[in-house]
Amino acid sequence: MKKKERAIRLGTVAAMLVTSWMGDSALAQSSVTLYGVADTYLDYSNNNPSAVTGQGGGKSVVKLSSTGLSGPRWGIRGTEDLGGGLSALFVLESGFNVDTGTMAETGRLFNRQAFVGIEGAYGRLTLGRQYTTIYETLPNFAPLYYSNTYEPLVVLLGSPREDNAVKYRFAAGGLTVQGHYAFGEQAGAIQGNAGLGVGMVYVAGPFAIAGTYDQGNGPETAEGHSKIRKAALAGSYSIGPASIVAGYRWGHDTTAAGATALRDNLWWAGLRYELTPALMLSAAFYYDDxxxxxxxxxPPNPKQYVVQGIYSLSKRTDVYGAVAYARNSGLNFGDLKTLAAGKESQTGVALGIRHKF
Structure with a gap:
């Protein structure tokens, strides 16, 4: 009996060790991460239209707004090691408003990103709702890293995401290239509602350069389809704690009949300086010809000046402030009709806090 009991115990221990080894192995081969950002800020601006009927314009307003340095979001991302240097991946990401607790886009849970893909030595291929190539090419070349306080992102990039997109990205050394195609899914018109883009970034020590092209089509009609086309070239250079960035974006929007709806040239330049390991100061200028x-x-040519400071309280939490002045437009190059009648400029001040988890 003692030998039998001893054998049973040894067998149980061996089974536990095998189970533990297999569990650890499985965990090492795949992972799922919950992540997110919470960001909100107090925002003052002048020269707003009055909300009271019959009252004169040029009113100031103070708001608690969402999306300061980063768009508030929560998401789930995961990877699985398939062996042979190949892995599967997915991302599901949802935006929300910190100031009201509402979804950033009603009726679309994962409005920011929702894709699945595969990655290996020959690059990464992903399918689903994704950022456009122009969006993913230029963040390090935008003076404020796409901060909503105050960078004219819509004018610079257009729509930052596209549905039904297939994207490929490859990186080797200092070179990263990528491209995407978004299916329009309109019967009988393969180009209707479709989108495409290509981009390249090359980094060599303190110097970096980027080039990108993006096109978004409208729905197919009897006349054809409208087009929104943008091409950009940008560069950056770092000198110790300082870095300078500059860029140019060509834009041409046409109607379904082929007539020009908008033609512009956007120029920008910025200076960033790490005053201390915790404090980053930035200055930016944008001009839309x-x-x-x-x-x-x-048409008037908008210009905007911005000064921004970010202070890191920890690796995950920072506080920030920004002051901006826009001429011949609203802040972030908002249309003149968003200003009070007779006003052609706007000033904004923002103070906020961001936490990443």
Missing amino acids: VKSRTGVVN
């Missing part, structure tokens, strides 16, 4: 716009004779 509007050549033509439908229905507007001699």
